[in-house]
Amino acid sequence: MTMLSFGQALGQALDLALNMDETVFVAGEGVGTSIHLDPNLPTFGLLDKYGARRIKDTPVSEAAIAGLAVGASAMGLRPVVEIMFFPFITLASDMLVNHAAKLRYMSGGKSSFPLTVRVKAGVGFGAGCQHSHNLEAWIAHSPGLKLAFPSNPADAKGLLLSAIFDPNPVVFVEEMMLYWMQGEVPEGDVRIPLGKAAVVRPGTDCTVVTYGGAVHTALQAAGVLAEAGISLEIIDLRTLVPLDEGCMLDSVRKTGRLIVMHDATRFCGFGAEIAAIAAEKAFDALKAPIMRVAAPNIPVPVSPPQEAVYKPGADRVIAATRILMAR
Numbered sequence: 001m002t003m004l005s006f007g008q009a010l011g012q013a014l015d016l017a018l019n020m021d022e023t024v025f026v027a028g029e030g031v032g033t034s035i036h037l038d039p040n041l042p043t044f045g046l047l048d049k050y051g052a053r054r055i056k057d058t059p060v061s062e063a064a065i066a067g068l069a070v071g072a073s074a075m076g077l078r079p080v081v082e083i084m085f086f087p088f089i090t091l092a093s094d095m096l097v098n099h100a101a102k103l104r105y106m107s108g109g110k111s112s113f114p115l116t117v118r119v120k121a122g123v124g125f126g127a128g129c130q131h132s133h134n135l136e137a138w139i140a141h142s143p144g145l146k147l148a149f150p151s152n153p154a155d156a157k158g159l160l161l162s163a164i165f166d167p168n169p170v171v172f173v174e175e176m177m178l179y180w181m182q183g184e185v186p187e188g189d190v191r192i193p194l195g196k197a198a199v200v201r202p203g204t205d206c207t208v209v210t211y212g213g214a215v216h217t218a219l220q221a222a223g224v225l226a227e228a229g230i231s232l233e234i235i236d237l238r239t240l241v242p243l244d245e246g247c248m249l250d251s252v253r254k255t256g257r258l259i260v261m262h263d264a265t266r267f268c269g270f271g272a273e274i275a276a277i278a279a280e281k282a283f284d285a286l287k288a289p290i291m292r293v294a295a296p297n298i299p300v301p302v303s304p305p306q307e308a309v310y311k312p313g314a315d316r317v318i319a320a321t322r323i324l325m326a327r
Contacts, residue, residue, distance in 0.1 A: 002187055007179035009153035010042035010118075013160040014080065016189055018050055021078060024164060027056040027068060028082025028118070040180050042118070043082075066092035066117070070099045073115040073169070080164055085131040086121040086173070089139075100169040101144030112167035116160070122175040122213060123263050123311045129299035132307075134264035139171045140240050140273070146170040146194055147241040151215035153183035155238055158192030166194060175213040195242030199251065203233030206257040206321050209248050209274050211237040214261050214312065221317035230325060240270055248274065249282050256287035257324045263311055266294035288327035291320045 004012065017024045032047030032055045039045070047055040058065050062083055069079040083089050089096070096117065103113045123132050139147050146168055150156040156174070163170035200215060201222055208218045215236045222232040233255055235248050252258050258278050260271035275290045293316050301307050 001184040003182055004153050004157075004185045005040045005179065006153045006156050006174075006181045006183070007038075007040040007042050007044075009157040009183070009185045010160055010174065011044055011046070012185070013157045013164070014042060014046060015049070017078075017080070017161060017164045018046070018054060020189070021165075023076065024078045024080060025054040025056065025072070026080045026082070027058050028065060029058055029060055029084050031055060031082055032057050042174070062088045062091035063095065066095035066100070069115045069117065070095050070103075070113070073100070073113045074103065078114045078116075078164060080116045080118060082118045082120075084120055085127070086119050086135055087130055087133045089117075089119055089135060089171075092117070093138075096145065096169065096171070097142045101142050104168060105144055113169055114165070114167050115169045116163045117169070117171045119171060119173050120176050121173050122177045123295070123300055123307060124177050126302060126304055126307065128302035132300035134262070136173060136240060136262075136264060137268060137270045137273075140270055144169070145241065146239070147173070148194060148239045149173040149175075149211045150238060151175075151178070151212055151236050153181065154185045155192055155198075155236075157185050158190055159194065159238060161189060162191045162194050165191075170194070173212065178213055192238065194239045195244055197238055197244035197247035198236045199233065199247070200236045201232065201234040203231035203255065205231045205255055206259060206324055207233045207235060207248070207251040207255045208259045208261055208317065209235045209237065209251075210261040211240065212263065214263050217312065217314050218261055218317055221314040221321070224314065224318055225321055230321060232321065245277055245281070249278065252278050252282045253285040256285055258286070258290045259293055259317065259320050259324070260290065261293040261312060261317060263295055265297050266292055267297040269294050288324045291324060293317055293320050
């Protein structure tokens with residue numbers, strides 16, 4: 001094990017993939033320039049090591065970046081491209097949703113289209129609504145795209161390696177507020193399968209299903225509630241597509257209560273799908289209604305105090321848990 005930041009763990013995955021497979025290349029806005037001079041950012045040092053043929057700075061055009069990825073994948077390469085902010089993926093959506101997601105299906109499964117789209121996401125850095133809105137529900141709603149959303153350095157490395165070498169297109173969401181988070185990371189080519197959730201805190205009274213940076217908010221709430229004798233079990237989905245239904249349903253059947261939490265907008269958010277699955281497949285085990293803790297249905301504010309209110313905090317998880325425990 002090696003102690004690395006979240007960003008360094010991603011960089012190690014990219015380095016390993018580039019070293020193992022000559023068809024892997026990295027492209028995006030500023031991936032080899034001064035934007036990535038911080039050693040905690042994923043592409044730090046890769047240009048010097050692999051050269052401009054495999055580390056490609058692109059024009060500021062998300063549509064072109066996605067088109068590059070789809071075309072390169074169709075020609076037998078393994079592109080890893082970066083979309084700088086999650087809302088900008090809307091500009092790349094035609095190539096991703098109408099081409100990358102559907103080409104393998106249209107070939108009857110005979111062709112592979114391996115490509116990875118790294119997307120920076122998150123709320124809490126004062127960048128405003130055009131740079132901060134989380135759109136994972138949009139991606140999950142597009143058949144043919146896989147979707148990973150890690151919460152810690154070890155998962156970041158293991159899931160990114162799996163994404164790069166998967167025969168299908170994968171959207172890989174990186175929460176920017178986690179780039180400097182430290183954690184132990186296995187050395188070498190250690191992969192985490194896409195579609196395998198993790199129980200990050202066992203508990204008995206209530207299940208919290210979440211992913212990304214919201215995992216740490218849930219863990220903070222669990223620590224406070226434990227002092228009051230309430231035990232939360234926290235499930236980190238790690239990948240939204242494919243989804244590990246078994247892990248979360250086993251937990252719900254054990255605790256009888258469910259809170260679904262994410263930093264994205266509550267209305268039509270991914271949490272609604274989790275709630276629907278639990279209601280359909282574990283209804284008899286529920287002791288209380290399912291609750292969702294998520295952001296309000298408004299654009300992300302740029303004002304720091306307003307942004308702090310927008311982002312669901314541990315206090316909201318605690319309040320939801322107390323309501324469920326009183327039922």
